[in-house]
Amino acid sequence: MLGALVDLSHPGHYLHWGFIQLSVANFVVIVLMIVVFVAAVAIPFRSGGRHR
Amino acid sequence: MSDMIDTESTRGPTSSVDPVDSARPAPGDEGMWTARVRGAAVRALPPGKLLPDRQPSYVASWVYVFGILSFSAFVVILVTGVVLILRGPSWWHESRTGLFFNSIHLWGVELFFFFMVLHLWGKFFMAAWRGKRALTWMTGVVTFAVSIGAAFTGYLSQQNFDSQWISTQAKDGLNAAGVGAFFNVLNFGQMLLWHVLLLPIAVGVLIGIHLLLVRRRGVVRPFPVPVGRHTSTDRAAARGEALSTEGADR
Missing domain, CATH: 1.10.287 (Helix Hairpins)
Incomplete structure (x- = not known):
């Protein structure tokens, strides 16, 4: 069986900003969501003319 | 045997019967609950609106x-x-x-x-709640909230140390919120049944209502763009293409 791509046999990494505590994994997902959202707004959509 | 088959009903899609016309009750049947429910459903969501071929630009x-x-x-x-x-x-x-x-x-x-x-x-x-779309927005928000519960009970159903840790932490949180009497998150059987039966049904029904409301009210149109900034919406409007969907903007 393949092992995990990331070594999970240790405590998770966390970011701290004052009272805010956030895991690196959740931070990466939030950044990805922002990137995808901005790209969805900015990148033109090829509709193929199926709109009225 | 063949003379017992109603040839009108076996023609299938080649039949010229209008589905909206066929939904109308026979004379004298207007007061039956089936006719009233069918009429209300077709008026709210005629087939062309339920599954349209084209969307606004x-x-x-x-x-x-x-x-x-x-x-x-x-x-x-x-x-x-x-x-x-x-x-x-x-x-x-x-x-x-x-x-x-x-x-x-x-x-x-x-x-x-x-x-x-x-x-x-x-x-x-x-602001997708504009144009009488408040119920569409609210069903989406409730779906999101119920989905969190479905995911949470899924994490409790992992049967490992992670699920034990999550359940003991959640027990304190739910007790502090005053709802601990309704859910025993340490009861694996109870949480598994919530996860595989009650919550999926709730999320599925909510998504179904949400989608029907989207089809009934249409997709909300964007905010007007300030003069000088032309978008595909403006160009479509300049060509006189139809932009409106059900419900006016507020």
Whole structure:
């Protein structure tokens, strides 16, 4: 069986900003969501003319 | 035997009968509850509105894709969830195929929430509750909240140290919120049944109502763009193309 791509046999990494505590994994997902959202707004959509 | 078959009803799609006309009751049957329910359903969602061939031009944006991506992820979650139910815990814990389906189920959930949050952001920034679409917005918000419960009970059903840790932490949180009497998150059987029966039904019904409301009211149009900034919506309006959907903007 393949092992995990990331070594999970240790405590998770966390970011701290004052009272805010956030895991690196959740931070990466939030950044990805922002990137995808901005790209969805900015990148033109090829509709193929199926709109009225 | 062949003379007993109603030839009108066996013609199928080649029949010229208008589905809206065929929904009208026979004279004298107008007061029957079946006729009234059928009439109300067809008036609210005629077939052309329920499954339209074309969308307004402003829907040609990637922002409008996140809703159907969320729904697609939900279908993946349902299908893999049914497979996990059919094969049982020892299969999904021990066999390679079971672990694969378990992982697809987990990553389906990750994508479901990923796209649902993006869908929520998009609809929030375009104030998608405009034009009598408040109920569409509210069913979406409630679906999001119930989905969190469905995912939470899924994490409790992992049968590992992670689920034990989550359940003991959640017990204190739910007790502090005053709802501990209604849920025993340390009861694995109770949480598993919430996860595989009650919450999926609730999320599925809410998504169904949400989609029907989207079809009934149409997709909300974007905010007007200031003069001088031309978009595809403006160009479509300049060409006189139809932009309106059901319900006026407020």
